[in-house]
Amino acid sequence: MMSNSRKDNAAVKALKKVFGTQNDRILKKYNKKLPEIAKHYEEFKGFNDEQLLSKANELRSEYKKDGSIDAIATRTFALCQVAGEKKLGMKHYDVQLIGGLILNDGNVAEMKTGEGKTLVATLPVVLRAFTGHQVHVVTVNDYLASRDAEIMRPLYECLGLSVASLNNKLGNEERRPIYACNIVYGTNSEFAFDYLRKNIAPDVSQQVQPECYFALIDEVDSILIDEARTPLIISGASDVDSQEVALMMELAEHFTTKVQEETTGSKQTEEVDADAALIPKTKSAQLTEKGYEKFEQLLLEHGVIDTVGRLYEPDKTYMVKSMETAIRAKHLYENNVDYLVSDGKIKIINSSTGRVEEGRRWSEGLHQAIEAKEGVEINPDNKTIASTSLQNFFRQYESIAGMTGTGDTEAHEFKEVYNMDVVVVPSNKPVQRQDMQDKIFMVKETKYKAILEDVIEIHQTGRPILVGTDSVQESILISNIFEKAGLKFNVLNAKNHEKEASIIAQAGERNAITVSTNMAGRGTDILLGGNCEAYIEANNITDEEELKQVKAKFKEESEYIKSIGGLHVVGTSRNESRRVDLQLRGRAGRQGDPGSSQFYVSLDDKLMLNFGGxxxxxWMRAAGFGDDDELSHPLLDRAIVKAQAKCEGLGSNMRAELLKYDDIINKQRLQMFAMRQEWLEIATKDDFNPDECVERVKGIVASAVYALVDKYLPSNNDFTWDVDSLDTFLQVEWDVKPIVSDLIDKGYGIESVKEELLQIVYARFEETLNELNMLHNARADIMLYKTVMVKTLDSYWFEQIELLDDLREGIHLRGYAQKNPLQEFGLGAIEFFKQMIESIQMDFTTTMFSSIYGSINHQKRVLEHMRQIEMQEQIEKNKSEEEAKAAN
Structure with missing residues (x-):
């Protein structure tokens, strides 16, 4: 008898046969637009350069008049087709046109490796640029940003559009002309950091990035999924006690540790029979009760604290976190896996791309702990002055779209977080790659032996081989194995990423073996037979006859490599994410080429160990399998799938959780950035009214006055009134006559005191402002308002970031009291925000008074000095005239 779930599955399959999948239905919608594009292509294909530019300008004008992108979409796509064919020798295929339509609708187009995503990008980019807004094209590294912008430049310029690319070596002023272009290529970090820099710039003149309108993200899963947990931070140096950091790392040697699957509360930690629990999945560590006792004893022995219980006093509690950070650094972060030691510095390796992240430092003392561990100079920790998450940075764009070879596995997260559908675009040619069943072994040693044997066997056929490893450490290990076997090979990892383009260019040549971290070289196709264009450029070949011969030779070699089976991809282990495996696999079999892939797994691989290996x-040993056996059992296949699913689920949950917290912070961030921008632009707008600005300032002063009275004269308890302190504050800080005690003596109530005091403060404020403006003979007060407010906002926002970080760090403890940590964080953040706004209003008012008086007094001193000089000059002049008369 058929179960209900099997009946449901059968029903779903039957419905899909009749109606097609959702993906099929979406593709059908876009397919209907292809005949219209083809019709316009026939209309435009005979155009010369002048006519193409004229048509482009016509479409721009039409959009400006009607404001409808859809109305000009098919004609723009056809125009791009013609421009691509004329200027690049590349005409967009139908599947590329479909990809462009998907992207223009703000979705993710999943297109296999080699399907020409760089060319596809031009379609929505040109269409969106025709609206008059700037378009950002986001790539995974600077090299690809520069390469893609230059390759596509002839197409863009043919249609009257300017293009440029960013890189991390450019200064602020060098970025200005780049952001003046219609289309800008760059990495996600360049765009995001320019956004942050814009919002800490002291003046509008120093802001270079315009609006965030439309972003097209290449390798969108890498940027919006894999990179999503990494916060983007602009920081300044803060103090560091290098001796304390070194001590913590020394003390970490004394702590016993035990790996724990995960932790959700204190009870689980208490049950761990060690000083500290390690949670590898989240790279975190927590002291147990035994650990707390040992830590306190060690601090007593080293003279850091002098009595039992001192550790739990407010000025010392931070040391527990420092100790846990040292334990994390010692046990959970590995050299050549998580970081490199290069030129006496710790350099972070991006776990997704395998590339070094130059200039980035871990926060919260982790970087210093690893510096102490590796014996290099301990540098100051970073103090955050501006930050955002990638999720919230890209969600501020009016529209985003993305391209990838592997997005369907994360379709739910793209929809949930970014409101983007993932649409799988069919290949232009069917995939011919053979994907073999995993080879599974009990231990790594046997796995590596099998890899070497298979590589040697395939190498003898002449086929190029790409070996993908999961870390720099493993790429070095594999390299040593190959070197001992006498194999010649290239290595591409974080240690030599600058050679990425040249190594990938050679990876498809006959007999080539390339050892690479899984994601390195992403965005660059491995061409069978080698990269002809790269060879021509490297050898500076310009002679027409020689060019013809070189191209013929590469074409012949490409056909030969295809005839012997194409590129063979080796995965030395299964990755924590199925997407990374699919990306590695996708390096072979591009554009219908032949190819093959083979993954090797051992039960002591990191993935398997972390998830029940x-x-x-x-179980396998009990079944009679030994260390030298290749294992085969459905249970193993299921274990791998289950481990990857668990890991992906954990990653997705962590990203979702981080986003919930950052969403709360982001509301405050956007409010502060908008407020700051308003003040920066206060005197730059055509409709600027100085009197409105003064009224706004008076509103802030009023809020400060009310808050001041509430502080010293709380309405609910007149026994705690402090009238003398209030009068002293008014006289010392605001130079206002102390009148509150007199008002109270006259029987004034709190509200009456507020109103009376406000009028006196206003009068004093206006009196000093008039004096200031008379001295400067201009509206000097407006610039003063702007300068004081921007500085005040910055000062308090930097402090607020730290407060929110500290609140988030310790919020999980509220869970022990049966409270919802996220809800508690939200309530705490709101309270902090209210306090910050009150402090800003008070500080602004106080600073305004002192700044005005300071400016007036300074100006008076200057005028007096000038008057003295003029008087002296007049005396000298009179004296000279008298002497001249006497001489005559």
């Missing part, structure tokens, strides 16, 4: 190994 030990129990699986015990």
């Amino acid at each position: 030990e129990s699986t190994r015990n």
